[in-house]
Each structure stands twice: as C-alpha cells, then as structure tokens.
Amino acid sequence: MHSPLTRHGPFPSRRTARLGVLLLGTAALAACSGPLDLDLRGRMGGTVDTAGAAVSATETRPAPDARGVLSYPNYQVVVARRGDTVGEVASRIGLNADELARYNGMSASDPLRGGEVLALPSRVAEPSPATGAASTGPIRPAGQIDISTLASGAIARAPETAATPAPSPQGGSGVEPIRHQVRRGETAFTIARLYNVSPSALAQWNGLDANFTVREGQFLLIPVTVQSAAAPVVSETRVPTPGTGSPTPLPPSATTPLPAAVPPPVRTAEAPTPAPAASTTTTAAAPTPAAAPAPKPEIGPVTKPATTSSAAMTMPVQGSIIREYARGRNDGIDIAAPAGTAVKAAASGSVAAITTNTDGIPIVVIKHPDNLLTVYTHLDGLSVKKGDAVSRGQTIGKVRAGDPARVHFEVRDGFDSVDPMAYLR
Template sequence: MASFSETRRPAFRLSASVTVLAVLGACSEPLDLDMRGILNGGFNTADAARAATASRPEPDNRGVISYPNYQVAVAQRGDTLATLANRVGLPAAELARFNGVQTGDSLRAGEIIALPRRVAEPSPATGAVATGPIRPPSEVDITTLASDAIDRSEPTPSQRSEPQTGAEPVRHQVKRGETAFTISRLYNVSARSLAEWNGLDSDFSLREGQFLLIPVATQAPAQASEPEAPGRGSPTPEPPSASQPLPEETPPPAAEATAPAEPEAPPAADVGEQTAASASTAAMSFPVQGSIIREYAKGRNDGIDIGASVGTDVKAAASGQVAAITTNTDGINILVVRHPDNLLTVYTHVDNISVKKGDAVSRGQAIAKVARFDPARVHFEVRKGFDSVDPMEYLR
C-alpha cells in the first residue's frame, strides 16, 4: 500500500514564507508542514511535543518485544514481511492483513510490525535476558529474578542480570489523514522519538492501518491540573505492603469461634514473634535471630521478614549449593541456595556476601551480612521449585 505523508498547503506570501523557513531551517527535525494557526498567532504545540522519552526496549533474536497485552516484532535489515513472519512463526498472509501490507513488501530496519496473536515468549533461549513479557518493576518479583539467574550458566553475572522492565506503551493504529506530527502532538512526544521507536523513514512517512508504539515518557509531568494526554502518567507507586509489615487480622468474635481442627501444617509465624534456635529435627534453621516483622502471605509476601541489626551474620538455613547471586531493579541483593528435594532458599536485604555461585554451603554457615535498610531485616523465602511455601513449615 502506498505511503502517505503530510498534505502541503498553498504557498504563503513570500515574506511570510521566508520568515517561516528561516526559523525552521534551524531545526534538526524534518519540516513540520502542519502549520495551522501558527502564522496567525495560534497556539504552538512544538514545545509541548518534546517530552523526554525512554529508549525502545531491545527485542530478542527473532525481533519480538513482548508486553502483557500485545507483542510486536522489529524488522531486521533486508527483511520482507514474509521473512519476518517466518522468523516469528506466524503465517505471512495473516501478518500482512493485520498490518495493511503485502507479504512481499520490503521492511525498513527497525520497523515495527504488530503481531495479531501471541507467539512464544522471549526467553534466554531466544536471546532475551529473561523469560516473559516486559512488566513494570513493581511486578517483577524475586521468583522471576532468581529463576532467570539460575537458568543462566555463567558465574555471578557481570552483565545486566535483571529482566527488562518498563511501562507498556500505547499501541496506536494510524488512521487516514494522520501524520507523524499530529500523532506525536496527540501523545505529547517528539516526532523524532516516534520515528526512532518505530523505524520510520527520513520523511516520517506513515501508511493507513500501520501500528505505532508511542514512546514512554521518562518522567511524570509536574502537578497536572487536568486529565493528562494519552500515554502520560506517573509510575505505579510501590504499595505500602512492600516495605511495611502487614496489619494483624482482626480475629472473629468469640461467639463465632469454633473448635480448631487438627492443623495440617505448623501454624504460620506471628508478627512480633521472636525466632529461636530451631529444633535439631527441623529441616532448616533461622538465617538470623530476631523478631518476625512480616509474616508469610502467599502472593503478597512470599517469605518472612526477620528484624536484625545491621552487620549481623546471615546463615544458610540448610546445607546446599549457591545457585544464584543477583540484584533486583532497586539494587537489592538476592542470594539463592539450592537444596535437595527441589528446594530453594532465598535471602534478600543482605550485603557483604561471602560466597559465590557454585559454592557448597553447610547449615549455619555465614553467607552474608544484614544490610542497612529501614528497618534492618532479612527477607527469607523457601521455594519448592519456584513455588513459594511457608518457611515456618521447615523452621519448626
């Protein structure tokens, strides 16, 4: 399908034209000929369309960028629609219909092609850093970080070890009459960043039906007093429960209490409970001695938090082998030890790690120190495979 670009208006009077071209000649971007109202004193949106934006995420070896609600593929040099379709594993005709192109059409390097349905998620096997879609940092948990670190065969990572994180961009489908400039103004991003994210040519040409990723702003606007333009907004704040103890649940009234049934497992830790030396028959020992400041709650807190002084030795809960040492997106250290029976223990909020990946450790061996946090504590998890379980089942 033929591309279309901006419709040029009739020539202005010479004096006005000279003035406009002199101003625009100093710009680094192609001429924006959508000049409605500017010469008559109308509002100029050029400055508003310069919101700072992040770089586009890196695709995997197939060219796939995956988000929770959609996937796109990035064309490589020399690609046609058919070769890209073959690389991602979708029928060329289906991909062509969805994007309004022909199967034999040549694609520009970096051009975005929307996928009509999901293909296999990026993973280390396809050249990605981690497995799964790009998610906000608040949604990337210790399980993802630990499992990705364990899957990689190299020693303690020297390269970027965290999965790609970020906001999911708006995916805009071009309508007849729209241009790169009108779209960039709609979402308050620069036309140049729009071109860089989507591999547009030097003329910023678009075609009807084309899908564009709207660049994600690097920072939130200051104190907006009205609803914000599409594609803008502040980052999702970290929930208070991520750093503060969960509130104690209110027990049912005595009249409603019933006789307790035989417990199938040891009771969960109570907030405020003091740890004690684990019995010799317990499968694991506490990594530090202190007060439990946050209890296990699957899906909300996949371990227990034990308060302890900064610099206190953190000890291996059981004998095993160091499986991974990495950090999360906030720079917090994560240490993972693998044990028999497909068990893992995870230790975070630690520093001065004294072991390295592959080391054998014994129960009670010091492996790190309590790091300086407010409050100072160790977050401790037990995983059966990568599924969290209540650590107290192994500590009592």
C-alpha cells in the same frame, strides 16, 4: 513630484520586504532536518499553547533481540531489518506469514523499512541470551515481581541437600508503551499530538518513512516520555496573565492529609464496664447472662488443640519442621505431614501462579497485600487455580507422597526470602 527616496531611496518597498522575509524563512526551513510539526496553535498570541507537546522528552526505544523481537507483559512486536519482507520476518520468528501480514493490514510479500515495527498476533519465545538479548523475559517496570520466574525456581531450593541460590529477577526494566492502532483519517501528527509526543520520536520508535506515512490498521508504539519513568514532576509557579486575576491558593487541607483518626479504647476483661445502678423500686435484679464465646475459625484437622494466635499467618499444614530456614540454602521451611493431609493458605490473598518443575511437582504461589508472597511445593490434588481468591486457612491442595512426605513453604517480601517463622509465631 515624488521624493527620490520614495522609489529609489535606501528604504525598500513593502513588496521587497515581504520577499526578503519569505526567502529568509525558506532558508531556515531548508536548514531543518526531518519533517515539521506545523501545529501553530498558541504561537500566534492565543491562550492555547501546544508547543510543549512537540518537544516532550522521550526515552529511546529498547533494543530488540537478534530476531528483532521486543517483548512486554501484554504484547510483543518485531522490528524489521533493512530489505525484509513480512514473510521473511514471519519465517525468522516462527509465525505464519499470512497471519502476521493480515494482523498488520499488509501482504506477506510487502517490503519493510529497516526499523519498521510489526505487531505479533501471538506470543513467540521470549527474548533471552540465546536469542541475543541481555536478559530473559519481557520488559517490565523496575521492581515489578515476575511471579512465573519466582515459581519456576522455587522447587530448586526445596531439596534436602544444599540448593543453589534463588535466581535473580529476569527480563529488562522499562515502561510498557501504549500501543495505538491507526484509524481512518489519522496522521502521524494527529497521533503524536494526541499523546503529547513529538512526531519525530513517533517516527523513530516505529521506523516511519521521511513523510511520516501511516496506514489504517497499523499498530504504532507510542514513545515513553521521560516523565512517566522519572521522578515526580515538581510543581511550577506561573505568573498570571495581566487582567486574569490571581489564582486562589490551595488551603492546607487540600495538600496535607488529615491526621489519622484515633481508634476508641478497647475494653478488656481486666477493666470491665461498670454495670448501671439498680433501681430503688426493684427488689431483685435478673442476673445478666454470660456472653457467648466468639466462634473460632474452622482451619481443618490439627494435631494439637487450637489456640488463639495473633500471628500474621497460619501454618499451611500441622507437623514437625524437618528443615529450617537458611537464607541462600533453604529459602523456606519443610514441614513433615502424612500424604493426603490438607494444605491450607497461610493468609488471605489471590493465586498468582501455578506451575510445575521438571518432575511434575506442582508449585503454588499466593500473592498477599504489602508485596508479600507465599510459595507452596510438594503438593498434590490442587483445589485452586490461577486468579482464585483464597482466604486464610482455605484448603489449596494435599500433601504429596514422598520420602518423607512434606510441604516446602516460603514467605517472600518481593523477591527477597524471609524466615517464615517470623510470620507464623
């Protein structure tokens, strides 16, 4: 005979307990908003735990301009409004509707969700206050130099009369997101896991629907994680799992750089190395020939004898300085020289930009190590192009005819102008 407690007592049967757990779990799921990341690897007692990837903190997507355009140095996207079609977006930003649709694997008549992102096949006009943006130009990492902005304002600071101050850096500040093109078989969950971001953040950045639907060929912006734009990550001390042993500590040499090697002493003319003693069996020693002087670099015609200089830079052209550096009024120096005189690169570097002002006067910007830039204006007959590597003293153009004929020369530490004479002396 069964005990009354077996079937009718206060303890429920196992089937009833399982049903209660299921109902409780269903209620918990119903209380959650948004789709769920069902990746449970590492949550059931295993050693691989990907739970952290689903909760990685991400930045908020930057706000587009009034057209919906978000601009980065390497690409642009447009954010659709509620009720837009691909064709309407193309018309608003000035692109061909069929080209925009084909680039995103869609048709021109396809409807779009509010916040949905389309990749642009070619660049359109940069966001600016005129298009409803807070600043002009693409979004760049903080501190990155916008060479084009610098060059376009250089000529305005060169006239003989007082000029306006140099423009401040343009464009918003932020990290350029990775742009991922969806491949066959990929889902929002697998893509989010690939980049260690949450599916919800991926959906918010790209305007995905409630089911996180993606299509083959679609371009997705990968949310920028807070760590990528924040301070360096502090190392965390982890307690090893019992039975796995203790981690071997890193030796100091693995975390602390070795001391800099001490260079050998330089032999100078004042302290020559003593000559070895002559052999006792030799009646006369042959005289040692004098050392040939080191060749001097060829820097082109000059108006005065060349002298040895330890200056960091060389004068771009030989002549009289007719206007000196005055921060905020003349951010460089003006050097008078006959029209057609060769203009030299002040130091080795690479040509970062070549542009012209509204009068068609060329402006050349050369980038050097340690974030230094040199700017040359009032040139003609350029012999270099953007991207070229140039060496110190290499001819980059000729002095443009003018009244007076001159070269305007600037040295900049990032965006800050500095007195060129500090580098030329």
